Amino acid sequence: MAYYSGSTHGWLMSTLHENFLWFSNIKEVEREISFRTETGLYYSYYKQLVNAPTISQGLYELVHDNITEHGKTINILERFNIYQEVVMALLYRLLSLQKIVQPVYFYINAVFGLHAVLVMSLYGTTWLLSGSWLAGILSAAFYIFNKVDTTRVEFTIALRESWAFPFWYMQMFLLTVFFHPNLHRNLKMATVPLLCVCTFCFTLTWQFAQFALLLQAMALFGCAVLDVIPAQKIRQVWLIQAGSLLAVCVCQFFNRMVLCSLVLSFIPSAMIIITFKERVFTRRGLPWQFTGLVLNITMVMISMVLLNKYVIKTIIETDADHHIFHFLMGKFGLSGDQRDFDAQLYLCETAFGVLPLDTFVRLSKHLVFPLYAVVHLCALLVLMQTVLQNWRTPVCDTGDPATWNDAQNPPLSSAPSLLSQRPQLAYHTISAAVFGCLAVSTLRFKYLWTPHMCVLAAAGVADHETWKILLKKLHVDLSESKVHLCRHVVTAGILAMLFAVALPSTLEELNLLKEFHDPDTVQLMEWIKKETPRSAAFTGSMQLMAGVKLCTGRPITNHPHYEDRDLRNRTKQLYQIYGRRHPQEVHAILRAHSTSYIIVENSICYERGHKVGCRLRDLVDMTNHHIIEGMTRGSEDQPPTHARFCHAIQSGAPEYRKYFTMVFQNKTFRTYKVS
Template sequence: MEESPKNAQDNAKVQKSIGKKVLIFTILTGLAYFFGYIHYKYVSHLFENDRNFLFLSDLEREMSFRTEMGFYYSYYKIVVEERPFLAGIYKIIFDRLVEYPKDVNAFNRFNIIPEVIIGAVYRYFEPWLNSTQYKECHMVERGPGHSPVESCIGIGQPIFFYLEAIWWLSGLTVAALFLHATVLSQSILGGILAVIQYFANHAECTRVQWAPNERENLAVPLLLLQSWLLTLRLRETSKKKVLKLEIVTLLINIICILFWQFTQFIFLTQLAIFFVMEQLRIIDIKTFSLFLYSHFCSLHTAVLLLQGNDMLKCSLYTTFLITISVYCLFLSYLRIKIKNRIDLIVESWLVILRILIAVSLSWYLKKLFSEYLEIEEDSHVWDILYSKFTNYKTFHTLIYTCSEVFDFLQISSIINMTKSLLIPFVLLSCINMVFHWHRDSIKSCENEILSENTNKDNDESVVEDSVVVKEEKKFDILLLYLKNLRIESAVFYNISQMVVYGVMAALVMRLKLLFSTQMCLVSSLIVNKEYYLLPKSFRKYVPILWAIAIVPVLSELSKNVTKEMSHIGEFNDYPQEELLLWISKEATGAFAGSMPISATIMLSTRRPIVAHPHYEHLEARKRAYSVYKVYGKFTLNNLYYELNKLRASYLIVETKYCYGKSKKGCSFENIWDIEVPALKSNPKLCHTLLTEPVDHFYPVFRNQHYAVFRIHDFSIQYMPRSFDT
């Protein structure tokens, strides 16, 4: 039986459509992989240039992971080295090294899931990775006065495998950025522009090349994927595709929460934006409810996998999710149908009232949960924000705000992003979008009025004495305008998220990577011709305008890449290496010291420490407060009492913290003078320890940067008196 011509044509169209989709998918996937691979090679090369990592010993490589980096890497080292695998997991769940002598559940307290996953993958492939194909060792001369060291390279070496995973995640960041920008702008050129802007503003968008395993570097690529899926979801109408997108979004939500403790604040802003969108009727209640359900499931799953993380359970994200979920279930139908201006005014006030009630109730629930469960894990976050706008200062707020990355956003960052035309492109894109929505609404209003009048002309409403009298309908222009206003939800969400990130970055410079990356996304809208302000007759000149505009962008891209590639450094810290070797050979017991050196001691010597760099816990902040008293002006007995309570055996004093000065007034002497002004006239405790023999603290090691004191003299034996009867 021969196929009919009509069926043949339909089949040809279907095949052509499938072929087109396959071609587009192949091009997008290929470009995403290409851009991701370039970034992977770029950041790994910058990292090597900065530290000369290939020619360092294992100890030097671990020492180069300062503060939090070394702290997180130590858990990867446990997973890789402990035999069997479950022994490593047991050591993590019952960790007695990090807050000696307490048992700490590291899964519950710290976001170390990435280290466990990467470590488990390494263990699985270890038999192949230990072959000479993936691992090569050589001796490195270090100059006069220093013995040569063995340096092993290749992904068979655990630390290189760990970094390789991080570099691929940074490549995923750019790949996700390209895909998201392409979908948002509905143009491959938009995706390419976003990637160009990312590289042109690389120093503002990431610091993975300088601090590889900071939590934001692991979570940002996944947050970009999640945001891309949300954009797809807001534009999708097929129920089957919506379900698939919701499932994938749910899984990525869980991973984002597990990878970075700050994700809860980002998801809080997402909830707030979607709630406002529902109130403004940009999205319907069904879309909003599915979004909430995804967050509800991911939050509970993450809490379960984190084994009941206290900070997450009592977060504002959790309470806000509860509040607006209750609204969706019971109160969402209480909306006024707008028929006149009075209805509009009443509904506008109700929208404002509902938002205020949701925020107030969420805050109240958070305080209630925190007080009932006696949890104060995130109290420092609100203290830091409060200190930025007032004269309120404490030891803990100054520890943060004195660090450059927690300062306000610098003007230099704004200047750099303006030079690369990132900010002008974003502003022009936003103006174009607003004008586009306004223009479409006006056009729809005109069409509706014209259609209504045409219908009236055709209908004779009153006929008297062969005279036709027409009824003219009066239109309320404002109501008609709002009725026809169609704001694209995906674009509105991304622009709103950019504004929120901008506020975050202005308050905390460390978060500028979220803001600048989101700006790269929004700048891609400028390539969509549908949104141009120019009349159609002038659009033929757009390529010329683009050729002119892209020149300064490429110029800044070249300058930025050249500047970053020209940075050449080499890591070495012989005084710290000397200290660590001495500890490994001579000292046992718990160490008290600054957070950076404590993390390195735990990583490289496996000795217990009493304070650590993960500050997002009340107990950790109390312990750091006690240890850092050595740089204040307290009495020796007070310090001895604090360290004895923590059962520390050794105290490490660093000369840079004892005698260091700061232009911003951020030396530890300044911080303690603000914290305890009554002790200003006393001598510095660390100075006394370093210059005079004192009771309770016995010097056992000293070099140009570090001094170690044994807190108890174990050579003295105190025997009880006995009496003969």
């Protein structure tokens, strides 16, 4: 059933992708253009290695790349998380698949296959938590039918998270196995290496994996300070996380951003604090334990910040991640600088705003959110009850906490509780709460929360112990077989309701046939390939430049992978083509970066989609301290002395013709040669 659920999801994603683009019928350039924004940049390296004369030359060109940031040689394997593209290209060439499958289909089918495994992992996690195969089907169905809020793989195939999430949820499944209280030694010996592999692959394939691992490490810290999982097991997981990050750091030629990640500062801090807790906070009693909880949390956060900021970043001088912290400070109103260009690029995007309420409406329509809310709330209440029992009630002598073996639970009270002997469920309860807070604060990360919804909602509905306690509270005396029958009947009923509600719209979507249509971009790419030298360097918006590199192979001066300080500074300079600057100033900036052609997009120059203050031209004006059109003048703002470059250049005035010559134009793009 796990295989059937996963393969159904993989087939659905593949079919929707085909139906939306008519992918099998469009030209190769159109297929490449369909890899929008940064996905096109990542796919270009797969294409580059597949088409290289030899594998060794292809790898050399990746390590010594002078096309991605023209005028500068960079190591692609160090800067970007593209090992998945390297592996796929090597497999394609070494397995001699050229006559069997086209490179693009080999690539996209691999991603859809991984997402089939993702659903299998959710099935397995639910089955382990509930003991019901029917609950596994329900969680898979929740994930599939709520795809608007659980995945976006069908239209962001090459996005880093599309590669990373399957390994993340495989890791979640393995953690569920690992935290089982009666884990057999042989099973543990098999689980730990698999945990290492999945955590490593997750970290290797996504540049933001470190932040997901940080939240996971914090959730594990919560489990440790609440004594719901043996500290020894939690230490092992922390070591796996740290080892994976360090291994990725080596694979990425000692990438400094990985070394300076907060999670690598949190883990040693947490391990020290937990050791301190085991030695000091051993007394029972609610006031003592609550004081210890607050003190432990405070100490670990302070230790993490001090270790990261004043030790690691002093030794390893880097500010590659400063834009992320500026974004976080701005998002939560902790920064007085509202003119940070990099932070505003994120803050102005809907994806980085708070989770909209219509998300909960959609999830409720397809049943998952109401069930999840009830199950998770009840689980949190039971967790609280369990912890309070543990804090208040004397327990039998369990010895030194450091000596608990892997098969032992923490010394919880002997009073009955749903979570007393289920540390794996306690972990999921805390983890879902942590990732729920992240998702509510930042829309883009809802995909780290909604699969938790699917698992907990399905597991809660079919949980055997829950039904036993519920029926006992209702004074219904049922045999074990009748309890099993009751929970399966209810689970099957919810599954039937879900199919009745969601299946018609899914079938209707499958029957909706569309076709890729972007003639202006196709015309631009074909013109570039035909009319410009292979050495010509292009400047434009980050998103468009990724497409130019993929479709034409021409050098570009900027791109959407924004995790480098020099690139961010370069992008701010090059975006002066959308500012109000003298043409001579713009020309000097472009020549400093050896730009041959600039591509101006009318959709940016005359943008109306974003609110005032969030249009790209507004952000450029803000950086230049110019008065923003449609906004109140700030204390530092000055009236611009020149017209907006992207608009005024159309006039063909002598001061523009002196530096720029229009060589291509259609309804969407204008291309100028830089003299």
